[in-house]
Amino acid sequence: MGSFPKTNLLFFFIFVGSVSAHSLWIPEGNLGWEAAKDCYVPLKKEIPAGPISPNLINLDRTKMEEYAKESAELRLNSLNCFLEVVSKTLPEDDPLTSDLGEYFKASLLSGKDKEEMYFSYEWRILLSDARPYPLTPGEVNLAKQWFEAHTEVKEEITNLSIEYLSEKNPKGKSKRYLDLFTGYYGTLLRERDKFLLSLSLESLKSYTDALKQRKEKAE
Secondary structure (H helix, E strand, O other): OOOOOHHHHHHHHHHOOOOOOOOOOOOOOOOOHHHHHHOOOOOOOOOOOOOOOOOOOOOOHHHHHHHHHHHHHHHHHHHHHHHHHHHOOOOOOOHHHHOHHHHOHHHHHHHHHHHHHHHHHHHHHHHOOOOOOOOOHHHHHHHHHHHHHHHHHHHHHHHHHHHHHHOOOHHHHHHHHHHHHHHHHHHHHHHHHHHHOOOOHHHHHHHHHHHHHHHHHHO
16 A cells, blocks of 8 residues: 555455545555545545444435445545646646546556455455354355445446546536546445444344454454
């Protein structure tokens, strides 16, 4: 991660499975990583290790909407900041920079791949048998369904970010993109809550306790 701030590293390491990379993030060494780093802003309030809602019947859509909207705003603001920073250094007459989404596509895809690598740490904790009350076979199947949903939505967020960078007048369409990003982040939170709330109380506590211990060791 190089010079990526420690607080943000912890955020990625522990909570990447819930929403992750709200701001645009490009791994160090990739094209545009310095600009993305300068424009990165974390959430004001960490998403809890456990579910946001009290139970499956009463999903806290209000709180999830708040997280989703803030996540979408941070993503959009960081994309605008990124465009402003790189526009000062890229040559306007270079045909390669006429489509910034395509120009930085490999960097954004690299960021998504690295985020998924960090997500795999949480995934291994989730599936580990080396803790009290590991997941049952049925719960493992639920976990796989959640993993697939997470992967699909994260891909859509990355693709939408690339599309935004390709827009000729992105700020003129910011409302549309804000709504789309909000919807995607909201889906991540709802699917994660549905999964966590489908676990037995013993499995859920065992899992979230393991996440908290891992965070404490990282700190």
